[in-house]
Amino acid sequence: MNWLLVAVGGAFGAPLRYLTDRAMRARFGAGFPWGTLVANTVGSVLLGVVTGAVAVGAASGSVQLLIGTGLCGALTTYSTFSYETLRLAEGGRRGLAVANVAVSVLVGLGAVAAGTVLGRGLGG
Numbered sequence: 620m621n622w623l624l625v626a627v628g629g630a631f632g633a634p635l636r637y638l639t640d641r642a643m644r645a646r647f648g649a650g651f652p653w654g655t656l657v658a659n660t661v662g663s664v665l666l667g668v669v670t671g672a673v674a675v676g677a678a679s680g681s682v683q684l685l686i687g688t689g690l691c692g693a694l695t696t697y698s699t700f701s702y703e704t705l706r707l708a709e710g711g712r713r714g715l716a717v718a719n720v721a722v723s724v725l726v727g728l729g730a731v732a733a734g735t736v737l738g739r740g741l742g743g
């Protein structure tokens with residue numbers, strides 16, 4: 620049954636990532652991978668909240684499979700982040716490539732840390 624929770628979460632996360640990317644491209648253009656940055660940041664916050672909530676008993680392992688593994692696993696994407704960074708560098712936009720790496724890592728770590736604090740706060 621666990622695989623079904625992961626699959627259902629993934630079925631929502633993948634289109635959400637696609638729609639996030641399309642919305643960011645429509646708003647800001649394709650010069651910087653804003654869609655991937657936003658999707659990865661939202662996924663990091665959400666994963667932190669779920670992980671923190673599970674740690675204090677405010678959410679179950681099933682919620683962690685559904686949202687943490689399924690939804691966040693499909694919403695976030697290291698492969699696209701890597702590919703987009705490489706494309707920036709190969710296109711002569713090395714400064715943007717470095718900025719993408721630095722911002723993605725720092726914002727992602729901050730987002731998961733903040734989410735974990737929020738999730739632990741749900742415990743009581």
